[in-house]
Amino acid sequence: xxxxxxxxxxxxxxxxxxxxxxxxxxxxxxxxxxxxxxxxxxxxxxxxxxxxxxxxxxxxxxxxxxxxxxxxxxxxxxxxxxxxxxxxxxxxxxxxxxxxxxxxxxxxxxxxxxxxxxxxxxxxxxxxxxxxxxxxxxxxxxxxxxxxxxxxxxxxxxxxxxxxxxxxxxxxxxxxxxxxxxxxxxxxxxxxxxxxxxxxxxxxxxxxxxxxxxxxxxxxxxxxxxxxxxxxxxxxxx
Numbered sequence: 001x002x003x004x005x006x007x008x009x010x011x012x013x014x015x016x017x018x019x020x021x022x023x024x025x026x027x028x029x030x031x032x033x034x035x036x037x038x039x040x041x042x043x044x045x046x047x048x049x050x051x052x053x054x055x056x057x058x059x060x061x062x063x064x065x066x067x068x069x070x071x072x073x074x075x076x077x078x079x080x081x082x083x084x085x086x087x088x089x090x091x092x093x094x095x096x097x098x099x100x101x102x103x104x105x106x107x108x109x110x111x112x113x114x115x116x117x118x119x120x121x122x123x124x125x126x127x128x129x130x131x132x133x134x135x136x137x138x139x140x141x142x143x144x145x146x147x148x149x150x151x152x153x154x155x156x157x158x159x160x161x162x163x164x165x166x167x168x169x170x171x172x173x174x175x176x177x178x179x180x181x182x183x184x185x186x187x188x189x190x191x192x193x194x195x196x197x198x199x200x201x202x203x204x205x206x207x208x209x210x211x212x213x214x215x216x217x218x219x220x221x222x223x224x225x226x227x228x229x230x231x232x233x234x235x236x237x238x
Contacts, residue, residue, distance in 0.1 A: 012045070013188040014197055015171075018204035019225075020046050022167070023095065023124070024053060026212075030120060030229065032057065034090030037114060039063075040097035044070070044077050051075050060084055081111070088116040095124045096225075098153065099141040108157040117232055121159060125150060127166055127226040133179040147220070150228055159230040165215035166223030167208045175224055 023046070032054060038047050041061025051059055051074060058074045066079040078084065092115050101107040115121065126136065126144040136144065145153075151161055190197045211221050 011188050011191055014200035014204060017201045020049055022208040024049060032091055035087055036091045037089040038093045041077060047075055089114050089119060090116055091120050093122045098125050099143055102142050105153050105156050112157055121230040124225055124227045127224060131175050145226055150226060154230055158233050160233045162229045162231055164228040165212045166226050167211050168224040169211060169221050170207045171224040
C-alpha cells in the first residue's frame with residue numbers, strides 16, 4: 001500500500017491484490033534470486049509476500065514516507081537510499097515510482113548505480129497522460145507514461161528493454177468516468193475473503209494475463225498501467 005494513502009482501513013484494494021499476485025508471478029518466471037531492492041515499498045506488503053514465496057532472498061525496501069525503519073531477518077525497510085548497505089543488487093523493482101519523480105531520468109540513473117552488471121530491473125508505471133486524473137494529483141504524480149516515453153527514460157539511463165506490456169485494459173472506462181473524482185485505494189471496504197473482492201481481483205488477474213500473453217506475440221493492447229523488464233546495456237556499469 002502507498003504510504004501516502006494509509007488510513008485506519010486495513011482492507012486491500014483488489015487492484016493492489018491483483019498487481020501483487022501478477023508481479024510475483026512475473027518475478028517467479030524471471031527466476032528472481034539474490035539481493036533485491038524494492039523502491040517505493042510502501043508498508044512492505046509486497047515484500048513480505050515476495051519473501052514468503054522466495055525465503056532465500058535478501059530484500060531491501062525503501063520508501064521516503066516510512067517513519068520507522070525495520071529489520072526482520074532477510075527483510076529490511078528503510079526510508080532513504082543512503083541507508084542501504086554497500087552492495088550491488090541482482091534485482092531492482094520500481095512499482096509505480098517514476099511518476100512521483102520530477103527528474104525521472106536522473107533519479108533512475110542514480111538508482112542503477114546499485115544494480116549488478118547482469119542484474120534485472122522491473123518497472124511499472126501508470127499509463128497515458130490522457131487518463132491523468134484528480135487521483136493522480138492527489139498521489140502527487142508528475143505524469144503518466146506511454147511505452148515510447150518509458151522506453152526513452154530507461155534507455156537514457158543505460159537500460160535495454162527485454163519485454164513490456166500494458167495491463168488492466170478493463171479499468172480504462174472506469175478511469176475515464178472518474179477522472180474528476182478522487183478514489184483513494186485505501187477506501188475499499190471489503191475484506192479479501194468476500195466475494196466482491198475475490199471477483200474483482202479475478203477479473204483484473206485475467207486482464208493482466210491476457211494482455212501479457214498478447215504482448216509476447218507483439219500485440220500490445222492499451223491498459224491503465226504499463227510494465228517493463230530491463231537489463232543493463234552493453235555500456236552498463238558493474
